[in-house]
Amino acid sequence: MPYRSNDIAIVGGGASGVLLAIQLMRQAAGRLQVTLVERGPDIGFGLAYATGCAGHLLNTRAADMSALPDEPDHFVRWLGHEAGSGDFVSRQTYGRYLQDMLKTTVARSEGRLQLVTGNVVAATPERDGVLLTIDGAAPVFAGRVVLATGHRAPGSGRGGALRGDPWSSDALDGLAPTAPVLLIGTGLTMIDVVISLMERDHMGQIVALSRRGLLPRTHPVAPRPAVVGATDALFAGALSARLGAFRHMARAGAGWEAVMQALRPHNAALWQSLDEPQRRRFLRHLRPWWDVHRHRVPPQVGRGLKAVIAAGQLSIVAGRIVAVDTVAGPATVTISLRGSGRREVHDFGRVIDCTGPRSDPDVETPLQAQLARDGLLRADPLGLGFDVGDGDALLSRAAAASPRLLALGPPTRGRHWEITAIPDIRKRAATMAGDLIRAIAP
Numbered sequence: 486m487p488y489r490s491n492d493i494a495i496v497g498g499g500a501s502g503v504l505l506a507i508q509l510m511r512q513a514a515g516r517l518q519v520t521l522v523e524r525g526p527d528i529g530f531g532l533a534y535a536t537g538c539a540g541h542l543l544n545t546r547a548a549d550m551s552a553l554p555d556e557p558d559h560f561v562r563w564l565g566h567e568a569g570s571g572d573f574v575s576r577q578t579y580g581r582y583l584q585d586m587l588k589t590t591v592a593r594s595e596g597r598l599q600l601v602t603g604n605v606v607a608a609t610p611e612r613d614g615v616l617l618t619i620d621g622a623a624p625v626f627a628g629r630v631v632l633a634t635g636h637r638a639p640g641s642g643r644g645g646a647l648r649g650d651p652w653s654s655d656a657l658d659g660l661a662p663t664a665p666v667l668l669i670g671t672g673l674t675m676i677d678v679v680i681s682l683m684e685r686d687h688m689g690q691i692v693a694l695s696r697r698g699l700l701p702r703t704h705p706v707a708p709r710p711a712v713v714g715a716t717d718a719l720f721a722g723a724l725s726a727r728l729g730a731f732r733h734m735a736r737a738g739a740g741w742e743a744v745m746q747a748l749r750p751h752n753a754a755l756w757q758s759l760d761e762p763q764r765r766r767f768l769r770h771l772r773p774w775w776d777v778h779r780h781r782v783p784p785q786v787g788r789g790l791k792a793v794i795a796a797g798q799l800s801i802v803a804g805r806i807v808a809v810d811t812v813a814g815p816a817t818v819t820i821s822l823r824g825s826g827r828r829e830v831h832d833f834g835r836v837i838d839c840t841g842p843r844s845d846p847d848v849e850t851p852l853q854a855q856l857a858r859d860g861l862l863r864a865d866p867l868g869l870g871f872d873v874g875d876g877d878a879l880l881s882r883a884a885a886a887s888p889r890l891l892a893l894g895p896p897t898r899g900r901h902w903e904i905t906a907i908p909d910i911r912k913r914a915a916t917m918a919g920d921l922i923r924a925i926a927p
């Protein structure tokens with residue numbers, strides 16, 4: 486079968502794939518042929534920005550959401566009078582921005598950036614490149630392939646009262662307006678689902694459960710400056726000593742928000758300064774604390790959440806699930822409460838896994854199954870994503886860095902840790918585009 490030949494193919498048209506395509510076109514100055522393949526009907530939205538709920542807001546101020554690292558006010562200019570730089574606009578608006586940027590980039594590329602709709606089911610390395618087999622489109626051959634395949638749902642349950650995908654359109658379908666709901670997880674995903682429930686005037690009791698019952702902190706109404714002294718003490722030594730230094734800095738200076746803000750551009754370096762046992766300890770003990778302080782909610786979302794809790798409709802519970810019985814009708818769930826160990830049994834009309842997006846290899850998808858089977862892809866040692874080496878090249882089963890297969894975005898969490906938010910992805914996309922262009926230059 487004849488196929489399209491390219492310098493670079495990007496698999497996945499969510500935010501990461503789109504940001505990389507834009508950077509490749511901007512930096513290559515007319516020399517590059519690129520194909521972006523997306524299996525869904527809309528390129529540019531991905532998981533985060535495809536939401537049908539207008540109340541789902543960005544958890545980052547507009548000022549920090551430019552698609553272009555070298556034009557920090559680009560998104561604010563695009564918004565025009567719609568919103569200001571300190572505002573938290575809807576994720577739907579951000580999806581429109583990404584689509585608009587992509588449309589403009591395609592139009593200016595004069596055919597050098599091609600968009601293809603189809604599911605990439607195999608990536609087969611050949612002598613001079615990689616052949617992509619695509620369900621729904623002709624094969625594509627490219628010198629380099631970047632996997633920007635993003636996130637996946639936290640669970641897999643779909644039947645009866647259980648839902649493993651909190652973002653799927655059927656997560657709340659058929660739910661009686663007064664039915665009690667159990668949300669597993671108390672982070673941003675749980676808050677998304679509570680907002681969706683409120684938007685459809687749900688009247689039933691909502692229980693949100695996690696081991697510690699921690700809620701994401703709220704952004705201050707106005708941004709605070711990231712002013713702190715030297716942060717060197719956070720980049721070396723035992724984890725406990727670093728934590729002590731963090732607490733000292735927060736107390737002595739402008740508070741933990743200022744320290745987190747100052748660290749933001751250095752989060753990858755901070756992660757890379759930990760050895761593997763330290764990373765494991767961080768994930769086991771500190772991750773929930775890191776997450777609720779790093780990934781905060783807009784002030785209006787924080788206020789809304791407090792109101793639902795104060796009204797008695799939403800309860801935040803610290804504990805763990807001991808048993809779930811879903812034989813018929815509602816799910817009967819046994820919960821062991823943190824601290825007392827007391828067990829409670831409740832019936833829920835819906836139980837939704839809100840433990841957050843995953844980005845470890847998904848061997849249920851044909852592409853990742855084939856890559857794993859052929860020894861071209863493996864999970865990183867912590868199971869956070871794909872194992873990647875320098876330049877985010879995929880590491881094979883034998884730990885060899887692929888010269889032609891790379892990854893971008895959430896699947897590279899094992900190497901970068903904070904690589905899920907736009908400010909981190911756009912920076913990485915710009916660097917990767919420059920590296921790719923240099924690597925394939927004649």
Ligand SMILES: Cc1cc2nc3c(=O)[nH]c(=O)nc-3n(C[C@H](O)[C@H](O)[C@H](O)COP(=O)(O)OP(=O)(O)OC[C@H]3O[C@@H](n4cnc5c(N)ncnc54)[C@H](O)[C@@H]3O)c2cc1C
Nearest residue numbers: 497499500501524531532533543544605635636894906907
């Ligand atoms: C609910 C949510 C809210 C968020 N809110 C914010 C925020 O407010 N601010 C912020 O900065 N960041 C936010 N983020 C983080 C961030 O923007 C996301 O991490 C980002 O969208 C990642 O995009 P992605 O393209 O890597 O992944 P995804 O959005 O998951 O996109 C991956 C794409 O690849 C496609 N794909 C996968 N496999 C194949 C295949 N084999 N063939 C073809 N296509 C394929 C999928 O269909 C999908 O469209 C949020 C993330 C989530 C999940």
